[in-house]
Amino acid sequence: MLRAYELSHLLLRRSLQAGDWVVDATVGNGHDTLFLAQIVGPKGCVFGFDVQEEALRTAKKRLHGLAQVTLFHNGHEHLSDRLPKSASDQLAAVMFNLGYLPGGDKAIVTRTETTLSAVEQALSKLKDRGLVTLVLYPGHPGGADEAEAVRSFAANLPEAFHASQYGRINCLHRAPELLVIERVS
Amino acid sequence: MLRAYELSHLLLRRSLQAGDWVVDATVGNGHDTLFLAQIVGPKGCVFGFDVQEEALRTAKKRLHGLAQVTLFHNGHEHLSDRLPKSASDQLAAVMFNLGYLPGGDKAIVTRTETTLSAVEQALSKLKDRGLVTLVLYPGHPGGADEAEAVRSFAANLPEAFHASQYGRINCLHRAPELLVIERVS
Numbered sequence: 001m002l003r004a005y006e007l008s009h010l011l012l013r014r015s016l017q018a019g020d021w022v023v024d025a026t027v028g029n030g031h032d033t034l035f036l037a038q039i040v041g042p043k044g045c046v047f048g049f050d051v052q053e054e055a056l057r058t059a060k061k062r063l064h065g066l067a068q069v070t071l072f073h074n075g076h077e078h079l080s081d082r083l084p085k086s087a088s089d090q091l092a093a094v095m096f097n098l099g100y101l102p103g104g105d106k107a108i109v110t111r112t113e114t115t116l117s118a119v120e121q122a123l124s125k126l127k128d129r130g131l132v133t134l135v136l137y138p139g140h141p142g143g144a145d146e147a148e149a150v151r152s153f154a155a156n157l158p159e160a161f162h163a164s165q166y167g168r169i170n171c172l173h174r175a176p177e178l179l180v181i182e183r184v185s
Numbered sequence: 186m187l188r189a190y191e192l193s194h195l196l197l198r199r200s201l202q203a204g205d206w207v208v209d210a211t212v213g214n215g216h217d218t219l220f221l222a223q224i225v226g227p228k229g230c231v232f233g234f235d236v237q238e239e240a241l242r243t244a245k246k247r248l249h250g251l252a253q254v255t256l257f258h259n260g261h262e263h264l265s266d267r268l269p270k271s272a273s274d275q276l277a278a279v280m281f282n283l284g285y286l287p288g289g290d291k292a293i294v295t296r297t298e299t300t301l302s303a304v305e306q307a308l309s310k311l312k313d314r315g316l317v318t319l320v321l322y323p324g325h326p327g328g329a330d331e332a333e334a335v336r337s338f339a340a341n342l343p344e345a346f347h348a349s350q351y352g353r354i355n356c357l358h359r360a361p362e363l364l365v366i367e368r369v370s
Contacts (some may be wrong), residue, residue, distance in 0.1 A: 001347050001367045002196060010195070011187060155354045163355040164188050167366075169340045170348040179354075182186045 004178035005097070007166050008033060008133040011180060012093055015131055019043040020092035023083070025076035025118055026050065026110065029102060030059025032095050037066045040092075044068050047083055049076040049118075052108060055101050076118035083125065092130050094122035098146060099137035112146045116153055119181075123161065126183040134181075138174035150179060160185045189363035190282070192351050194220060196365060198276055200316055201225060207279035208268070209233040210261035210303055211295065214287060215244025217280050222251045225277075229253050232268055234261040234303075237293060240286050259304035270311070277315050279307035283331060284322035297331045301338055305367075308346065311368040312363040319366075323359035335364060345370045 002010070016022065018041040024033040027050035036046045048071040050056050056071055063069050072082045076096070096119070098110045122132050136147035154163035162184050166179030187195070201207065203226040209218040212235035221231045234258040235241050241256055248254050257267045261281070281304070283295045307317050321332035339348035347369050352362025 001349055001365065002199070007192075014187070151354070157355045161355065162353060164186055164352060165354045166351040167349060168347060169336070169350045170342045170346065180186065 002166075004135045004176040006166060007178050008095065008135060008180070011131065012036070012095070012133065013039065015129070016040060016092055017047065021045045021087055021090050021124065022047075022092055023076075023079065024048040025079065025092040025094055025122065026097045027059045027071060028097060030055075030062040031099050032097060033059055033069060033071075034062055034066075036093070036095065037063065037069050040068060042066075042068055045087075047069070047087075048072065049074055049082075050100055051075045053106060054104060075114055077114040077121070079118055079121040080125070086139075088125055091122070091125045092127060093149075094126070094130075094132045096122075096132070096134040098134065098150075099140055099143055106140065109140065109142060110146065111142075112149045115150060117145060119150065119153065123183065123185040124139050124180065128183055128185065130183050134179040136177050136179060138177070144174060147177065154179050154181055157181065187351075189320045189361040192363050193280065193320060193365070196316065197221070197280070197318065198224065200314070201277055203229040204362065206230045206272055206275050207232075207277055208264065208279040208307065210264065210279055210281045210307065211235065211283065212244045213240050213282060213289075215240075215247040218244055218254060218256075219247055219251075220250065221278070222254050225253060227251075230255070230272075232272075233257065234259055234264065234267075235353060236260045237289065239289060254349050260299055262299040262306070263316060264303055264306040265310070268324055274312050275308055276307070276310045277312060279311070279315075279317045280305075281317070281319040283319065283335075284325055284328055289300060291325065294325065294327060295331065296327075297334045300331060302337060304335065304338065308342075308366065309367065313368055313370065317366040319364040321362050321364060323362070329359060332359075332362065333351055335370055339364050342366065
């Protein structure tokens with residue numbers, strides 16, 4: 001079956017074009033950053049955020065100095081501060097991959113309050129038909145509460161946004177799930 | 186955004202191969218039947234079920250006598266009776282598109298009891314990694330109850346099956362949603 005992150009990639013491939021401006025809100029090891037950079041190409045822009053220097057070092061190696069990528073050593077709640085003014089209503093996609101850094105310190109996790117702040121900032125900068133994707137991990141301590149908070153936030157969005165959910169329903173341990181929010185007006 | 190039926194097509198395209206045996210449990214106007222017939226090709230088999238003669242007439246026109254398709258003028262709850270014995274553990278996919286026939290009599294709808302019976306029969310005949318896809322329509326009278334019953338059935342399936350759900354979450358009117366059940370052992 002399609003995993004949550006696979007569906008996010010598939011939806012972004014359908015939606016994004018060369019030259020687009022996008023954000024990786026949780027750079028981590030840089031897999032999604034590279035994925036985005038390859039789609040938007042040298043005429044596009046990818047802005048990446050991460051609080052962990054270790055993650056940014058790994059990501060930089062993976063990105064081989066691709067000029068379309070700008071990495072910020074900041075949490076994603078600083079999205080509005082750090083993005084250029086010209087990014088307003090300009091973002092074609094913002095990706096979130098919540099939880100902890102794979103292979104890193106599992107005590108360093110995304111937090112509900114900063115995640116929700118970042119999602120709100122991301123939505124406010126989306127262009128028409130732009131997407132925010134969130135892979136939620138309810139399995140680690142605090143993860144279920146964060147997932148529930150983000151789900152509840154998305155379920156209460158006004159009609160200018162379409163929020164959709166994808167995930168396992170017959171699962172005793174909590175599997176990752178995908179939320180996708182599209183700006184439709 | 187990807188609609189429920191679009192995701193079902195996408196998952197089936199990834200999963201099916203030429204020569205596969207598959208079922209369209211709700212032929213209707215034959216769109217999904219043709220979709221399946223084109224994927225499995227002349228060496229595959231598509232078995233289709235519908236209770237409405239009108240639907241089968243329309244579907245036959247659309248299918249232009251493709252030899253890999255066998256249509257039954259029966260409800261999908263007769264799946265086990267009508268399929269050849271050799272279809273056991275052989276089905277690569279069974280598609281359900283619930284509700285009423287588009288453009289037809291809206292009083293003729295799929296019914297929870299026969300739908301659940303057909304889904305159970307379909308699951309019992311899936312091969313390993315085979316998929317049952319169900320597009321649910323909670324919008325028409327009885328549709329929400331049927332959707333809830335199928336969702337609840339899927340959520341309680343044992344570990345030999347992975348059940349996943351995809352659909353809108355910030356929607357006042359009830360949008361179509363997709364359930365996908367994969368046999369994993």
